[in-house]
Amino acid sequence: MVRLAFFKLVVACGLLFVFTRIYQHNQIVRLNYASQRLEHQQHRLSKKINDLLVQRENLKSYHETRQWALHVHGMQASMLSKVVTVTGYAAKRLVC
Numbered sequence: 001m002v003r004l005a006f007f008k009l010v011v012a013c014g015l016l017f018v019f020t021r022i023y024q025h026n027q028i029v030r031l032n033y034a035s036q037r038l039e040h041q042q043h044r045l046s047k048k049i050n051d052l053l054v055q056r057e058n059l060k061s062y063h064e065t066r067q068w069a070l071h072v073h074g075m076q077a078s079m080l081s082k083v084v085t086v087t088g089y090a091a092k093r094l095v096c
Helices: 002-071 088-095
Strands: none
Touching: none
16 A cells, blocks of 8 residues: 555656646746747837937938038028029020
């Protein structure tokens, strides 16, 4: 009877050990998947930040160039109603 109880205890401990190892393996796989997903998200957000910084610099550079032209060189922003287009007919009138 003692041997049978000892055998059942050894089998139960063995099964508990096997199921514990399976559970640990599943946890490792789940955490690795979550880690890869977060790394991918971090890479995607980093790329988005870089794209937005480039876009901001491009817009900032245009704004700074315009301000420099207006203030330093005294240029004025032209209005479309003030722009005169020279067509072939108008060029003949100017020459003659």
